[in-house]
Amino acid sequence: xSNLYNQIVIFGDSLTQFSHNAFEKGWGxxxxxxxxxxxxxxxxxxxxxxxxxxKHLLPQLLPKKNNPTKNPKVFLLIIFFGANDAAIQPSVxxxxxxxxKENLKQMINIIKDPDSPYHSPETRILLVTPPPLxxxxxVKHKGLKDRKSDVTAKYAQACVDLANxxxxxxLNLWKLMTDKVTLTNVTLNDLLSDGIHFSxxxxxxxxxxxxxxxxxNWPELDPDNLKPLTHLWTELNYEINLxxxxxxxxxxxxxxxxxxx
Amino acid sequence: xSNLYNQIVIFGDSLTQFSHNAFEKGWGxxxxxxxxxxxxxxxxxxxxxxxxxxKHLLPQLLPKKNNPTKNPKVFLLIIFFGANDAAIQPSVxxxxxxxxKENLKQMINIIKDPDSPYHSPETRILLVTPPPLxxxxxVKHKGLKDRKSDVTAKYAQACVDLANxxxxxxLNLWKLMTDKVTLTNVTLNDLLSDGIHFSxxxxxxxxxxxxxxxxxNWPELDPDNLKPLTHLWTELNYEINLxxxxxxxxxxxxxxxxxxx
Numbered sequence: 001x002s003n004l005y006n007q008i009v010i011f012g013d014s015l016t017q018f019s020h021n022a023f024e025k026g027w028g029x030x031x032x033x034x035x036x037x038x039x040x041x042x043x044x045x046x047x048x049x050x051x052x053x054x055k056h057l058l059p060q061l062l063p064k065k066n067n068p069t070k071n072p073k074v075f076l077l078i079i080f081f082g083a084n085d086a087a088i089q090p091s092v093x094x095x096x097x098x099x100x101k102e103n104l105k106q107m108i109n110i111i112k113d114p115d116s117p118y119h120s121p122e123t124r125i126l127l128v129t130p131p132p133l134x135x136x137x138x139v140k141h142k143g144l145k146d147r148k149s150d151v152t153a154k155y156a157q158a159c160v161d162l163a164n165x166x167x168x169x170x171l172n173l174w175k176l177m178t179d180k181v182t183l184t185n186v187t188l189n190d191l192l193s194d195g196i197h198f199s200x201x202x203x204x205x206x207x208x209x210x211x212x213x214x215x216x217n218w219p220e221l222d223p224d225n226l227k228p229l230t231h232l233w234t235e236l237n238y239e240i241n242l243x244x245x246x247x248x249x250x251x252x253x254x255x256x257x258x259x260x261x
Numbered sequence: 262x263s264n265l266y267n268q269i270v271i272f273g274d275s276l277t278q279f280s281h282n283a284f285e286k287g288w289g290x291x292x293x294x295x296x297x298x299x300x301x302x303x304x305x306x307x308x309x310x311x312x313x314x315x316k317h318l319l320p321q322l323l324p325k326k327n328n329p330t331k332n333p334k335v336f337l338l339i340i341f342f343g344a345n346d347a348a349i350q351p352s353v354x355x356x357x358x359x360x361x362k363e364n365l366k367q368m369i370n371i372i373k374d375p376d377s378p379y380h381s382p383e384t385r386i387l388l389v390t391p392p393p394l395x396x397x398x399x400v401k402h403k404g405l406k407d408r409k410s411d412v413t414a415k416y417a418q419a420c421v422d423l424a425n426x427x428x429x430x431x432l433n434l435w436k437l438m439t440d441k442v443t444l445t446n447v448t449l450n451d452l453l454s455d456g457i458h459f460s461x462x463x464x465x466x467x468x469x470x471x472x473x474x475x476x477x478n479w480p481e482l483d484p485d486n487l488k489p490l491t492h493l494w495t496e497l498n499y500e501i502n503l504x505x506x507x508x509x510x511x512x513x514x515x516x517x518x519x520x521x522x
Binding site for chain 1: 264265266278281282283284286287288290291293294297298301303304306307308309310313314317318321322323324332345353354464491493494495497499503504507508510511
């Protein structure tokens, strides 16, 4: 019997790694809570990593196709890099704009290319752009200028451009947060705790947009449209065999999304 | 290649299901964050469930022994039931005190009995008792008296007794919270939002005690003693082959705890 729920994999740098911080309303934990009893949200965040490292790591995080074993399905892969690629030289984190786009493309192809050992038609992909940088706060926190606001903006745009080229959904976090600062009373300091990482408000902002983006692009993955894998306790008939009633977990995992793709 | 980190499985009722609520500092999310890049914390919480249901569900959540496929290892299973078993008749959730103990014992044996198809020497087990009940708040919230404070206390004690009989570590949450109310200025209303479920402070209280209990019983599972499965970005040499350096995930997962058992 299988013990593993199907998955949403969130793959990124510290903006993902830190997203399970329950004391800052982490967006990853909030996403996991939205899918409780339905899907596991696996945090595959790697602080400091750029796409140059990520492209080598990704295949190790994915099930191989044609694997005879019953792997859980990855229904959604969120790829969320760029904040470190945008570091300026001589930072070792720096990756050129062109290379950043190329690396993102390679990661997408690991899933989409029918010849890839990790080809998976059931895996939806969502790109997330880096958020805007609060240069002043970053310098204050880090003690040096290793990133520039207008450079990060270019990486965000490159991510959007690539998504459009490849027809992959994208959450433009740079625009979302920049608009919020321009159009409301919220400041970048309210959204980012140290110029680059999310505050509670930043986490909440991303989380809500993420759910909206999922709902819009893949209504079948809307948590409200997914049934829990096990009966609610109020649905059970306590007068008859309980074991039979709770014994359908494996079946439900295997058939969770039916033929929605 | 394996894509799956080894696991901590948290198995319980709504007190576990709700534990990934990032907006209330959920103890499950906080635990996940403590183990980030080291172990996955899988939420297997089932609101309303009692041990009578749980004992049928548990085998479906675990890998079978002698399974030729590379399942992730469950290094720690937290069993956290009793709040619903303690419901008073005629509630369908009610399970007698004796049956509650017997069901917990059966669940433990699913792991510990060498003849069980789910026998797993590497799986440490931690029992958690139900928290104290705030009768007044529960009645106010629910509109009827379906649980009694002194009855829940007996289930907590039964859980401790069984743990001692079977030499299984136990976190006495009932005592922890009762002591906190007796010895400090904190009230049950501060710890439980509706008489039974945790507030932010309740979540934080359980989370810290949980980490302490893990550290005390299994120092090898102390998150501070576990290495991240992948190199920190600052450990990498950017002058030489990066792919090789990030290519050890599977090896690290397989050898994560060495021969610590």
